[in-house]
Amino acid sequence: MDLQHPSSNAGNKNDITVLPLLYDFIVWFSGKIGAYPKKYNYSLGERVINTLLDILERLIEARYSGKKKSHFLRQSNILIEKLRYLIRLSKDLQCITIKEYEYAAKKLHDIGCMVGGWEQYSKEKEVGEEV
Numbered sequence: 001m002d003l004q005h006p007s008s009n010a011g012n013k014n015d016i017t018v019l020p021l022l023y024d025f026i027v028w029f030s031g032k033i034g035a036y037p038k039k040y041n042y043s044l045g046e047r048v049i050n051t052l053l054d055i056l057e058r059l060i061e062a063r064y065s066g067k068k069k070s071h072f073l074r075q076s077n078i079l080i081e082k083l084r085y086l087i088r089l090s091k092d093l094q095c096i097t098i099k100e101y102e103y104a105a106k107k108l109h110d111i112g113c114m115v116g117g118w119e120q121y122s123k124e125k126e127v128g129e130e131v
Contacts, residue, residue: 018114019059025107026052036095044095048086055079059115062122070126073119080112 029052033045055076062072087108091101 018111022056022111032096040095051079051083069122070119073115073122076115084108
């Protein structure tokens with residue numbers, strides 16, 4: 001069995017570009033958790049990573065679900081909004097630098113836009129299939 005980096009599927013017509021972007025963001029942010037102060041490492045730091053992993057799971061479920069993708073995409077958008085607050089809190093508690101926060105906020109914005117567009121497309125497609 002060949003396990004490849006998710007972005008190595010770029011030629012696959014079914015590949016969703018948000019998955020590799022999110023995957024790379026998780027890898028990047030995972031390296032930041034070790035720098036969290038001890039008192040926030042197991043509360044806030046763990047919560048950030050768990051939320052990121054939950055988003056990844058929902059997007060994978062959306063990718064492979066049949067007709068009702070929008071349900072998983074709506075859940076992903078809600079988790080992304082929660083993550084925005086957790087990362088902002090990380091900045092305000094000085095767990096990450098302002099530069100790291102700016103980078104994370106931009107990446108989350110990009111991910112959120114992609115998921116939102118995918119959700120809108122899926123809703124329109126689902127409504128069209130019901131008719």
